[in-house]
Amino acid sequence: MPDSREVLRLDGVRKSYNIGQPNEVEVLHGIDMRVEHADFAALVGPSGSGKSTLLNQIGLLDSPTAGELYLLGKPTREMDDEARTALRGRHIGFVFQFHHLIGAFSALENVLMPHMVAHGKPDREALDRARNLLADVGLEKFADRKPGELSGGQQQRVAIARALVTRPALLLADEPTGNLDTKTAADVFKLLRRFNAEFGCAVLLVTHDPRLAETCDRTITLVDGRIDSDQ
């Protein structure tokens, strides 16, 4: 029975590629894990351990070969693309290593994008929320700038604001500071911490950096497609 604190639960999730072909390979060998409201967890592991694959499953960008993945108590493996896309847009925020803003839109419009693709033209309330988020990441003065006119750190902060505009239950961050200098990286990390405390959204952070992982409340270590430790 899923309790109200549960955000995400993985139940024996397996993922194979090239199914039915001679080069079939299983990348995830039965992952069980649970993420709760306001968790702040790091997902670490050597490269090739299946971190990205696991993140894609959790982010509903891909669906597991076997097992089940519950988001807010809803089983997702059998969902079609349409339903999965809707659920993803509503409850999951993404921050990628290479910020990935849409170049043709201003910082404010980029922040609003997840809201706009779901609800169309933003109303007053959505605009205010986006502006407040931009202010929270310290970029209220840059609202009308295009991504090309912002520095890497600023772009990543816009991306964080964008990931939070729909008030997601889960924020997935794939090496969010991997591309930034130490000072900027620390700022971005602090922001993630702050939003985690303020909005209570669970944060799952993929990182290579053991020092960054240490500062998280919880560290999940993935080795060879299995969870090696979770503490």
Next chain:
Amino acid sequence: MWIETTIAMRFLRQGRAQTLLILVGIAVGVSVIVFVVALISGLQANVIARTLGTQAHVRVEAPEEVNRIAPAAAGTAQLLLEDRRAQALRPIVNWQQVRDALDHLPGVTAVSPVVSGPAFGRRGDAVESVALIGMDLPRYLRVIPLDENMVEGRLDVGSGNALVGRQLAQDLGLRTGGKLRLDAGDGRATVVNVAGIFELGVRELDARYVYLDLKQAQSLLALPGGVTVIDITVAELFEAERIAARIRGLTGLKAESWMETNAQLMNALTSQSMSTNMISFFVAMSVALGIASVLAVSVTQRTREIGILRAMGTRRRQMLQVFLVQGAVLGVAGSLIGALAGWGLVGIFNTFGPKLFYIPMPAGLVPASMLLATVAGVIAAAVPASRAARLDPVEAIRHA
């Protein structure tokens, strides 16, 4: 649709050079279609107007006389050498009833019974062979606008008056008010008063036609009370053949449409129309291919952005729409510019061209060509758009 349209417009604006180039490409294509179609249809309308200025749309005559051949007796073979019958001037039987029936035929706008036959025109020692045409003037004018072709005198055929062609008047030295002796053979001759001189613009007709009152021509040609031809004008030019067939079926008379009479002209017109359609088709196709290739490049360039949009909850259908809208917008904008340019070209041709004829701008050509380009744009966008919609977000985001 708001967000899809917004993203589509932003993408187009961002790809400035590409967008501009393809817009110019579409505009050039559409202006060629507009100009060529206007030119050819103007040319055709002109040729048809000139041809039909002196011809009825449908000509109804008595059926030809044929030999009656006695059937061969049973068991015998018959070898037959047949000469065609001489086609004497024959009246149409019951032409009054035929005229009244044709008056009520749908699609027919004018019916003019005419008696026509050969005669000699004499003045002094000069003799010219002429064609006598006896007609009911008000009816005849609705078929051939003789009143617009008068060069001298007045339009009058009653009470011994006649109208002659300009060339004939010159050959016989006639002037308005002069006398012309008409001799139809077998001692039937009369002297008429030249009331006016016309010029139809066709030398053959201007040298031979003599218009008389129906009654006078009938007595000269020994066909009292009869007519030999019923000329008909139809509302829709290209319906003439269908109406002629209807008349043939209805009356059993010989009915020939202008399309049959001018088979060669029709052939030329049809070939012209076909080549116009082919030009339009191939230009539209190259426009479509241009749009398709520009959008295909755009999908490749934006793969990562498409992945991000998908990750943020953009549905496949929305992604599809973003690129279909781009195709439609390119089609509408490019064809608008192109149609205006084509219109301008027509104007330039009319003002500075050889001025042999005027090209009217066919109504509906601009919207039709814009519709064509827009539909072509959407269809062309379908392939790249469906590729964008099918992109796997995981791979799209990883795309360098």
